[in-house]
Amino acid sequence: GQNIDQPTEMTATEGAIVQINCTYQTSGFNGLFWYQQHAGEAPTFLSYNVLDGLEEKGRFSSFLSRSKGYSYLLLKELQMKDSASYLCAGVDNYGQNFVFGPGTRLSVLP
Amino acid sequence: ETGVTQSPTHLIKTRGQQVTLRCSSQSGHNTVSWYQQALGQGPQFIFQYYREEENGRGNFPPRFSGLQFPNYSSELNVNALELDDSALYLCASSLGRSGNEQFFGPGTRLTVL
Secondary structure (H helix, E strand, O other), X not given: OOOEEOOOEEEEEOOOOEEEEEEEOOOOEEEEEEEEEOOOOOOEEEEXXXXXXXEEEOOEXXXXXXXXXXXXXXXXXXXXXXXXXXXEEEEEOOOOOEEEOOOEEEEEEO | OOOOEEEOOEEEEOOOOOEEEEEXXXXXXXXXXXXXXXXXXXXEEEEEEEOOEEEEXXXXXXXXXXXXXXXXXXXXXXXXXXXXXXXXXXXEEEOOOOOOOOEEOOOEEEEEO
């Protein structure tokens, strides 16, 4: 199977750091994407990890461990505009099948 | 460079009807993927088209079908609409079929009554 799990909801305070975890079944995936989706809008690309390790891009970083089937998205210096759903998505080895997790709805409070 | 566009924005149909949704890919992209997103859930992969041929399909029945045209734009057709087909339909374009970054359109909100 190709299940992806994420926490449903998270709450954090403006200026803080938050880590959103994603776990998946290790067989069949060749890379992991993170997307941000504001309510009523299309998902927008945040990061793509195909190798193990940490990828840093400004306030956002993403980590992947392929052997453990584990990824996380780290958001630093949280801003109110970061309130959104964060989607973790696995890509199969042929790039044919993208499997999205249920999304984590993050609320940033003042 | 234009982004991914979809039409229509919103659509209301009744059970049993047929619907066609359209997507124009981002300039230079030859791959289009379609997703169904129910409220409060992640997108579910329907199928992908690469250079006018189906390149992968998710767990959707045959009444969900598609096309990709020589200019890489695409259509999603759904026959015999059911109430559960009510969802946001997202189109995403990318370059090649090897898991590259996908750029999403704004989606079509379909309501089946």
